[in-house]
Amino acid sequence: MTDPDTEWTLPEDLAAVRQALLAWYEDDHREFPWRRTDDPYEILVCEVMSQQTQLERVVEAWEGFLERWPTTAELAAADRADVVGFWTDHSLGYNNRAKYLHEAAGQVETEFDGEFPTTPGGLEELMGVGPYTANAVASFAFNAGDAVVDTNVERVCYRAFSEIHNTEDPPYQKLADELMPDGRSRVWNNAIMELGAVACKKTPRCDEADCPWREWCDAYETGDFTAPDVPTQPSFEGSRRQFRGRVIRTLSEYGELSLDELGPRIRVDYTSDGDYGQDWLQDLLDDLSDDGMVQTLERDGKTIARLQQ
Known part of the structure; x- marks a missing residue:
């Protein structure tokens, strides 16, 4: 299956590729509390916290933050110094993210009558919310986003589809959008990011993690597991x-x-x-x-x- 506007060839049995990944994810995946909610506020807090922190470390901070400020109304009414203090105490990275989150909560309350925008474009109007975060919230809260493309997803696409690394500026977003089934952005984006995080890691765990894409994957077939964040290791002999x-x-x-x-x-x-x-x-x-x-x-x-x- 070839898209005339792109430079890759998707598998002819694309439906099987999609189903294999979704079945793999639904059968066994890491349990995170934000995967059990579609509340856009709770998901936004997670996305902002995880920008510089491993997901396993985010859980305690996320739960503590929402226990203290469970709604945008309560966060907007909070003293900003308290929000920043919480951020610092939990080592969540740049404090300006706490400030932006506090201000975004105020925008939801004052500019959007307490309701989150439901589209990526609308979400980008919130302070500190860029294209990636907006798309993630739209996907996980409203099942209405495009494909989410983070480093893990880039690595998966680069390895699985050999043609993509023959381009000077690999079109990851276009490929990821082509792969994603219509109307399934919530589960699909969770699934493909999980694939990159636990199976298609920098050091791949194809068989150990029972990767569902092995039969279609160029890297698995050729043994070449280089990727944008995994440069080719030079030979030690003679180095x-x-x-x-x-x-x-x-x-x-x-x-x-x-x-x-x-x-x-x-x-x-x-x-x-x-x-x-x-x-x-x-x-x-x-x-x-x-x-x-x-x-x-x-x-x-x-x-x-x-x-x-």
Whole structure:
């Protein structure tokens, strides 16, 4: 199935792809209290809190916040210093997010008669609510959002659909919107974010997490699990890391060595004036010196290397 306006090919059995993910999510997923509510205020509090905090750590703060200010009316009437103080006490990141949340509650009460806007565009009118948060609240509260695209979703899309990483600016939002079934934004967005968080992690857990997309996934087929936030790991053999390690081990054994004594001991093709000679080795030693691991000194016209004293 090819979209003429995009540069990827969706699976022909797209219905099966969708059903596999939804069944996987509904069968077993992490339980968070905000997944059991469609109250837009409660969901907004969660989204703002989780911008810089792991979800597992958000639970206690979220529950405490809503116990203290259970409605937008009560939050709007609160002293802003108390709201900021709560935020600080729970290590929830930048305090301006607490200020924006307090102001957004006031907007709901004064500008929207106590009712939240139901569309992403309307939600963006609230202080501190950007496109991502607006779409998330619209999805999880009103089942009326587009696909939510966070880092986890980008990683899933990049790995699953090989064509997307052939573009200079991968169109994650368009692909994610194509994947999402109509009228299912609440469950779908929860499901695909869960997939990225527990199965398609930076270090993938395809089989352990019983990933439902293995039969369609390009990364699973090829073994190439690079992604926007997972750069290709350079080979260790012959790498700078390998030679740095050899320098440390050799100097640990010999104490101190001149460049021409050290060089042949860390690579067999070392020659004093060759491509892998004194200049190359000095550059390597400079790096180690900057890291506080090696020091060099001049003695009798020679450069001597030894471990940092």
